[in-house]
Amino acid sequence: MPQRLYLASPSRLYAFQSCPRAYRFGYLDRPRPQARPQRAHTSVGLSVHNVLRDFWDLPADKRTPQGVREALRAAWIPVGFRDDGQSARWRQKVTEEVIDYLRGIDRDAEPRGIERTVSLRTDVLGLTGRVDRIDERGEELVIVDYKTSRRPLHPDSARTSLALAFYAAAASRLLRRPCFEVELHHIPSGEVIRHRHTAESLDRKLAEADSIARDARRADQRYADLGPDAPDFAPTPSALCRWCDYRAHCPEGQREGPEQSDWAALEPDERS
């Protein structure tokens, strides 16, 4: 019998790969176990992404440092910070980082897509995701993904990213243009990590996605048959458990140490 396509986003595949127990909490259990409240670094990331999206809707005479300051003031999400003072300091800091980043790009070159939803089917998988930015450079499209973590990017992170490869393959099919170049733009430092795929390396990445999807589809089916007792959702305790949204529901994860504070992913001097 032909099997149904496994419908997923890159985040869903990543969740299954990194911890099947957290995947079960987030995608299968209903009612869904309550996730912990949003952390400060997530608020920073969402605020920055929203401003970098809305920037292209501003009239040309508003694409200025002052225009960005106003946009970030309006878009700022003050959730997860230690107090109002910490939130205000970070808004100021992040505003200057975004202004510096935008100084380095051609503000008159309208991207081909902003937060564009793309999808792609294989024999196994129906994958859907949203690309931060699709640039048009010469005859080709370029995938741009914004990163806001305070940690520097790993030099290999654009090459190894399954999500970026999927975006490139899907954007190329959707917009009928070649797309091999993928870029991670680290907003805090302005660093750009690039990788140029080939048709073969994109195929290899999609095969990797298919392989994860086959395992996840099998696990989903066993969950449908056996419920939460299905053996496919073992916890995978690691240092990441201290950040996990579902840690309160996971005794194994709680043994990995105390939970990180809401603002712990900000700079080291902001951890206490």
Ligand code: SF4
């Ligand atoms: S706390 Fe750790 S082991 Fe438990 S669900 Fe979260 S990531 Fe998985």
